[in-house]
Amino acid sequence: MAKAADIRWITLLPAAPLATSLLWCAPLLLAGCAPMGEFLYELPAQRAESNRRMASLPEMPDYNSQGGEPLTKYAGTKVSVGSISPPTNFDGNCRAAGPIFKNEFVIPRYVRDALSAELKSAGLDAGGGVVLAGTLHKAAFSSLVNGYWDLGLTLTSSNGNSLRVENRYALKDPSCTDTFYLLQPAVRALLQKAFADPRFGGLLAEARR
DSSP states (O other): OOOHHHHHHHHTOOSOOHHHHHHHHHHHHHTTOOOOGGGTSOOHHHHHHHHHHHHHSOOOOOOOOOOOGGGGGGTTOOEEEEEEEOOSOOOOBOGGGOBOSSSTTHHHHHHHHHHHHHHHHTTOOSSSSEEEEEEEEEEEEEOSSEEEEEEEEEEEETTSOEEEEEEEEEEESOOHHHHHHTHHHHHHHHHHHHHHSTTHHHHTGGGOO
16 A cells, blocks of 8 residues: 555646656556546646636725824834735635635735825825835734734834834624725734834834934
């Protein structure tokens, strides 16, 4: 019989016509391994259905800035917003519904747009000055009864300072659709926590007038 490691090897073979795949597996088949050709490649119809589903996923709505007290102290500061990198591990699957985001870049792009919108609303993001960039080091959600969005953001300034914040935004018995759209208030709560942190001013130090 083929060993478990051999079976795992079969499932990881690159896409190829079934006949070629079976030739690759011949030694294992002779050893008693059952044919597993259906795992060796993705059928065109399956691939097309997967592509259609991903294309049909909704787009995130534009971020709606509501302003906030924490940024008023920095009025007149010039700052630019750079890129926000995605988390290294993000599972966008929501129960049996499967993925609810088109790719792992949707959320960091949204956080970047939200950060820019909040700064502009407070009169800060006018170009020039220091550049704020960062990494979304945590992004996870649960759509169960006591659901949540767990977000973590590390902001880095061109002046050498950095700030790491994390926040859990509670969701009450959310559907997968609810979970998707409730990313907006979850991101807002994360940013407000960053703005309220005394260390946030250090990110803007060189640009203060």
